[in-house]
Amino acid sequence: MVDMSPSSLSTYPRPSVAVDVALLTVGAATDADPAQRLKVLVQQRTSTPRGPVLPGRFVREGETFADAVAATFSEKVGLDIGGAEPRLLGMYDDPQRDERGWVLSALHVLALPSSMLEGIEGQLLAVDAEGHLADGRSLEFDHDDMLISAVRRMRRHYEESPDPYRLLGDTFTLGQLRDLHEGVLGEPLLKDTFNRRMKQYLTEKLVGGEPVREHETGGRPALVYNRTKDGTLTERERRRLLLPRR
Amino acid sequence: MVDMSPSSLSTYPRPSVAVDVALLTVGAATDADPAQRLKVLVQQRTSTPRGPVLPGRFVREGETFADAVAATFSEKVGLDIGGAEPRLLGMYDDPQRDERGWVLSALHVLALPSSMLEGIEGQLLAVDAEGHLADGRSLEFDHDDMLISAVRRMRRHYEESPDPYRLLGDTFTLGQLRDLHEGVLGEPLLKDTFNRRMKQYLTEKLVGGEPVREHETGGRPALVYNRTKDGTLTERERRRLLLPRR
DNA sequence: TTAATAGTGTCTATAAGACAATATATA
DNA sequence: TATATATTGTCTTATAGACACTATTAA
Numbered sequence: 001m002v003d004m005s006p007s008s009l010s011t012y013p014r015p016s017v018a019v020d021v022a023l024l025t026v027g028a029a030t031d032a033d034p035a036q037r038l039k040v041l042v043q044q045r046t047s048t049p050r051g052p053v054l055p056g057r058f059v060r061e062g063e064t065f066a067d068a069v070a071a072t073f074s075e076k077v078g079l080d081i082g083g084a085e086p087r088l089l090g091m092y093d094d095p096q097r098d099e100r101g102w103v104l105s106a107l108h109v110l111a112l113p114s115s116m117l118e119g120i121e122g123q124l125l126a127v128d129a130e131g132h133l134a135d136g137r138s139l140e141f142d143h144d145d146m147l148i149s150a151v152r153r154m155r156r157h158y159e160e161s162p163d164p165y166r167l168l169g170d171t172f173t174l175g176q177l178r179d180l181h182e183g184v185l186g187e188p189l190l191k192d193t194f195n196r197r198m199k200q201y202l203t204e205k206l207v208g209g210e211p212v213r214e215h216e217t218g219g220r221p222a223l224v225y226n227r228t229k230d231g232t233l234t235e236r237e238r239r240r241l242l243l244p245r246r
Numbered sequence: 247m248v249d250m251s252p253s254s255l256s257t258y259p260r261p262s263v264a265v266d267v268a269l270l271t272v273g274a275a276t277d278a279d280p281a282q283r284l285k286v287l288v289q290q291r292t293s294t295p296r297g298p299v300l301p302g303r304f305v306r307e308g309e310t311f312a313d314a315v316a317a318t319f320s321e322k323v324g325l326d327i328g329g330a331e332p333r334l335l336g337m338y339d340d341p342q343r344d345e346r347g348w349v350l351s352a353l354h355v356l357a358l359p360s361s362m363l364e365g366i367e368g369q370l371l372a373v374d375a376e377g378h379l380a381d382g383r384s385l386e387f388d389h390d391d392m393l394i395s396a397v398r399r400m401r402r403h404y405e406e407s408p409d410p411y412r413l414l415g416d417t418f419t420l421g422q423l424r425d426l427h428e429g430v431l432g433e434p435l436l437k438d439t440f441n442r443r444m445k446q447y448l449t450e451k452l453v454g455g456e457p458v459r460e461h462e463t464g465g466r467p468a469l470v471y472n473r474t475k476d477g478t479l480t481e482r483e484r485r486r487l488l489l490p491r492r
Numbered sequence: 493t494t495a496a497t498a499g500t501g502t503c504t505a506t507a508a509g510a511c512a513a514t515a516t517a518t519a
Numbered sequence: 520t521a522t523a524t525a526t527t528g529t530c531t532t533a534t535a536g537a538c539a540c541t542a543t544t545a546a
Contacts (some may be wrong), residue, residue, distance in 0.1 A: 193536060469526090
């Protein structure tokens with residue numbers, strides 16, 4: 001803990017502190033590419049260098065980091081992130097990382113369902129399972145590293161909980177959940193093993209004592225599940241949720 | 247990413263940024279208490295409030311967080327942390343958390359073997375497995391929360407790797423490794439299951455083609471292992487390292 | 493009918509969890 | 520010898536991984 005003497009807050013220079021945000025989404029499938037894909041929201045810089053970057057902004061007095069993240073999207077992208085909670089991934093604290101001076105960056109990861117990103121699809125770039133841009137391009141500054149660690153963190157979270165980033169709403173089918181996980185992991189999963197394990201942590205949605213089914217899929221209607229047990233996993237349960245791969 | 251206009255760094259007030267550090271160790275066993283115990287290094291404040299706090303210090307221009315952590319201990323405790331790497335756990339960013347003004351705190355966790363803390367045992371307080379002080383006391387400010395999250399993080403890391411904080415030196419026996427894990431987890435482990443799993447990620451120390459044994463234990467001499475595979479676990483292996491409990 | 497998706501049955505290999513036995517040292 | 524610790528053997532249970540099968544819808 002720091003010194004309490006009255007002068008202690010003014011003795012030394014202070015850094016500028018910014019938030020940078022990897023806003024990830026799992027995009028809707030297309031005819032050409034039936035699998036769901038991970039995408040990241042980028043900004044095109046208007047000054048040099050002109051490459052894409054993760055959105056960000058300085059933190060202002062009276063704001064939390066979460067406030068600054070929400071403000072970044074409302075001011076720079078015109079996007080309301082609603083109740084989504086950005087997660088701090090790490091601090092970029094190399095004193096030389098910004099040529100303008102001493103700038104710390106707080107990297108956050110945030111995920112939103114693609115339905116909340118309609119109208120700004122042009123700012124979404126596909127990302128592979130390791131966190132590299134699918135088209136082989138690079139982000140400016142140290143943002144390539146940031147994206148890689150964001151994707152890694154999100155993948156890990158999805159290995160431990162059914163839908164920690166709440167990309168699916170309050171009810172969903174196992175097929176929707178599996179599509180989401182395959183998008184996050186970037187690889188196909190075993191249907192039966194996945195379903196059996198996930199069912200341990202979900203409860204069927206009941207109306208009048210009868211299970212609810214989803215009829216939009218084209219095949220046999222799927223049972224609908226609630227997210228109820230999310231976040232209430234025991235330590236023992238958490239371990240078992242690590243996902244099977246093909 | 248932030249604006250590049252020349253005025254952007256001076257437009258807004260900047261926060262003071264401090265590091266606070268939960269320095270954890272697994273204390274040597276005593277006669278009264280044969281089990282190893284988790285302990286944390288605290289400072290006794292000289293001004294009010296006078297309770298114990300985690301050591302910390304403002305970050306100065308040109309320093310990384312790691313630099314500031316090392317400086318905290320060399321200046322305030324007279325301790326050289328050597329090559330140990332502090333890990334950032336999170337940022338405490340509530341604008342109201344410090345009555346002196348806008349102070350962000352970067353909480354770090356760091357672990358050192360108890361052999362490096364000789365002479366300052368008086369500043370070590372026992373901690374239970376949840377991260378509460380064993381004597382029921384509280385730390386000042388928001389440092390109780392910090393300690394809880396530090397212990398949780400350390401415990402999780404030890405569930406995923408044999409000795410991620412390098413508390414054991416380059417060679418060790420399975421008994422030493424088990425004592426360490428029991429100290430970190432705060433509960434006994436199954437000896438045979440623990441050994442079998444850990445052996446997958448360790449290699450026996452060989453001299454002249456013969457395995458080396460440790461004769462200090464009083465019973466049958468134990469095989470000595472190297473840490474060689476630490477940090478080189480595959481994803482598949484990492485999952486299997488989660489530990490069995492009694 | 494066919495196609496598509498949902499869901500179940502079952503087998504094998506692996507490992508956790510548990511208990512017991514054996515091995516090798518010191519006092 | 521007794522005692523302490525290390526190490527191995529083995530049994531049961533659980534489950535991942537894999538494959539095949541059945542079920543229920545739409546077109």
